[in-house]
Amino acid sequence: MKFSRSFMLAIVALAILATLPLFLSGNLLNAAIKMMIAALFALAFTLAMGQAGMLSFGHAAYYGLGAFAALHLMKGVEQQLFWFPTPLVPLGGAVVGFLFGLLFGWFATQRSGVYFSMVTLALAELLFTIAPTLSGVFGDESGISTIRGAWWVFSFGPDNQVYYLTLAWVAICSLLMWCFTQTPLGRLALALRDNEHRVRFLGFNTHLARTLIFAISCLFTGVAGALLAIANEATNYTIFAAGASANVVLQTFIGGAGTFFGPALGAAVMTFFARVTSDLTRSWLLYQGVIFVLVMLFAPGGLGGLVATHAQKVRAGAWRGLIGPYALALLAGLLLVAGLVFTVESIHVVLTDAYLAATRAAGGKWVPFKLFGTSFAPDSPVTWGLPIALFAAGGLLLPIARRMTLAAWREATALPDVVGSTASPSSPARKSQGAAT
């Protein structure tokens, strides 16, 4: 029953994604392509991290290798060295990702925990360092670029053809990764995550198993990199940078590594967030960091965890009671966010060279600064009062919203037969609830 519901959701999501190009224009369509690629990257990363407990800090290596593999394939076709259909180019990324996953994974999986993470980080940094010197493979500073070859009736010129190519690959790879969780090796991954030591004494070569699982994760990561290369028709060695490896970690945790689709959601949302905010403000990385910290503090299960808890715990028909408190919590949150954004952006403007020059020109006196299309004087009470008022209002509302949310949550998740008993997360309770509904 649970399977079929997730399955239905996946079909609906796929249907929505399939119709999106009818509504989206160039820029948004391009954003959607990048979101899907990020989602695939996060799912592939989670295959190693969430399921087998291998927290890789160097997945940009396989992402980048997949991208370069794809570009070389496309370049070969462009220069008519060989024939290769463009829709199958991601296979090149898959093969290269898998092979390097085996090779690097063989070393990294000798260790567990932090040591594993450090080895993956070091291997990726190694690649980042030597890539610019191997200009035959990775191009020089500007990297390599090429164009998408036409295939059959598709020119792969317009964005929506690229969109559907990406969607098809992301959908197939997601399905394959979900199937992986249902195979004996996929189940073994969970056991390795829980307790690798025990697995060893049950007859499994855990080093081999971890290498294989890591390589499968790298295979799908390579596909994601190849899709990026197809979309951009170019890349350079900076794709190997540690920031790219860190990004997928952040996105996965925000999405929630404990659920299958959570990481995809987190990656899509954060990619969109980055795209929008990086155009608007130079502080967008700060905001991204704030989001990460808040999610880790208040919803450590990530977005996917939130959705899953709601789907499991909230009784049918009990949703209505939650709407009010959630809206209030949202309002409190928005007030605080507004206060934060105003403060951060004001500081940012005041610290720019242009503003400092303006104050010098005014003889060291504060001059008004422009923000959100309005002018604010630094020494005016309005300028100080606005964020303080926002913080105060949000700060006052938050505890109220919190109390109401908790009460509503208790109400919405209480069992009809044992109302009043404290909501316990034990499974017998869950079962009797399932039987009652």
Next chain:
Amino acid sequence: MNASGMTAAEPVLELKGLRKSFGETQIIRGVDLAVKRGQRHALIGPNGAGKSTLFNLISGHYVPTSGEILLNGESIAGLAPHIINRRGLSRSFQITNVFPRMSVAENLRISIMGRHGHRFTLFQAISALKAVNDEVDEYIRKLRLERRRNDLAGDLAYSEQRILEMGMSLATEPSVLILDEPTAGMSREETAYIVELIREVTEGRTLLVVEHDMSVVFTLCDQVSVLVYGEVIATGDPASVRANKKVQEAYLGEEVH
């Protein structure tokens, strides 16, 4: 040192002059031990005697400093744990060691699927492996964990986790099962329950078990070896070991009032 009333069976597990040092200190100091087929063999000894260390040597967690470990006549000393398990020796741990975020059935399935050759199987759904899943059900019944089948192992009561822990080792169907204090930390009733269960599920199997509770040793086991300060000071049937002067001085004296 005579075998008990049973006919002399060949040893399945044999330790010969086994030694293990950590740095300067020798913890296992020349152990000779033979566990015969079909027998339940207890290993007793005071805290820190080296019982767990001996298990770690036998199961491949540590490499012996010197000496031999023979399983069915073949040397297994220094082999990797997974190889030793496949050769037919499976162990449980003194500290509960299960997969806490997996269900009881899935914990057992890991043990069972490996034995069926599904170690790295990628192109088959686990739900389609009928032989494996049937055996999982059989083991759940044997271990009397039917009501806990789909609960997370981490949510089980401590004594149930100990049963699962033992069951996982048992489910690899070893020719020798070695259990490190299966009743540690249990109440009297729980101990009686699990001892009866162990007796049931290890019927006809070869068992080496570390046990502190003497009444358990006397009811469950055919043979007893006493390990004191890294050396086996006596081996025999429970009654003769109980009567042994050296044993009484070194160990039982403090336990039997």
